[in-house]
Amino acid sequence: MTDTALSPAPVPAKASPFYQLEVLWVRHWTDQLFSFAVARPEDFRFRSGEFVMIGLPGEDGGKPVLRAYSIASPHWDEQLEFFSIKVPDGPLTSRLQKIVAGDTVLMGKKPTGTLVLDALTGGERLWLIGTGTGLAPWLSVARDPETYSRFGRVIVCHTVRSVADLAYRDFFTQGIHDDPLIGDEARAQLTYYPTVTREAFETPGRITDRIKSGAVFADLGLPDGFDPARDRVMLCGSMAMIKETGELLETYGLKEGSNAEPGDYVLERAFVG
Template identity: 85%
Template sequence: MTDTALAPPPPKPSAFHELEVLSVQRWTDGLFSFRIARPDDFRFRSGEFVMIGLPGEDGGKPILRAYSIASPCWDEELEFLSIAVPDGPLTSRLVKIQPGDTVLMGKKPTGTLVLDALTGGQTLWLIGTGTGLAPWLSVARDPDTYARFGRVIVCHTVRNVADLAYRDFFTSGIHEDPLIGEEAAAQLTYYPTVTREAFDTPGRITDRIKSGAIFADLGLPAGFSPDRDRVMLCGSMAMIKETAELLEGFGLKEGSNAEPGDYVLERAFVG
């Protein structure tokens, strides 16, 4: 027998895409969004999330967190909305990214903030706080949303007026969208609230639901109806839990990918 050199095993495929940052939008000192190149084979449903991160420093393991995709499923680029958490292992670095930099993205999108997890209804409520607006940017630009619901209401609650990222987009820019602009102009309503500054619609969204102010402002019957309303929730844990309890009190039932229902929340973020 003769000794033969064994060929090294083929490298294990990476669990992540390495993608170029195409653009960065800085809304405030701690609030930013960025767009990255979309892999040709990456498919997702509007409203899903994916793992986003950066390589570890000094040869350490990559640091990744779950981020909702703010782009609709048809977009050729992928957009994400983030805050910079002081001393946050990921966001304290991510906030410094520039066009041309590289970020990591997981290959398997998932989530329950999708139309498939809801049964049919007349009005779709997309209720979010802070960066919980991100999946609504995706769902509100999906043609299926307007085909399934006669009215779409995007509710966004933040602490300060400056935090109302995409306010101009939802009040006017979306109407210029070549795919769903006409539908959005006719069917979409944007309802922002601010908790720490003077504003036309002040306070927490849950307080405005309990008082009935939101329904009066929008000219709708008071309360949610399981016959009429479908709701998606994303944002702070406190808001999600309180709103879910309110919805259950109105008779709405939580849905999932396996069993669609009247409202959905993202349990991967809630814990």
């Protein structure tokens, strides 16, 4: 009998925290805004309104470059869509804006966030208020059948600087009505309310100013102000808008909610900082 040297057991490969996903299409809205979609992994599940980490491999073998992106698709969709700004010297978007169909991007495996219906108590009207690419989660929530079963009216408010920045305007005024799952409900219950701050427009100015003046309520044929018994609100976009609108909602008696304790309005603190 001879002694035999035992080989060390192989170390199992550590599972990657990211999916590597094929880019299906890219659309450039302006020189500052673009959207893209990736193939959805079969085992990926999320709630409409959640966000996930999106990125690209690091250059020269460095660590991946990632940032949080709201998923602009409803939870049932076979594609995962994202809406992004372009930052010329941004660590991620300077490269991400150059992707084309067939390229590969990284996506985290753990979606999360508070811009979900679960974080709100019951109400009659749902306000989805966003600035810029803060529209992204509303593209998800507004295509979820549960949204229309829980709320009689859904109001999507989108504030941008220029008319050209009103990405998805045609979708919210026409395209969503042809959605095979919620088209009829959207036609009957959804209102799209865009505002533009730096160009002439039928509803000019910041959404916060139109709330303060009462213009938004008059335009929509509603009583002035938010009613904590009826109105529920989600906020996403610039930190200034979220802070100001949150303070306004509190003056009307609305209370902030979370996944742990649903309330009258929610915002995404991961983006606010």
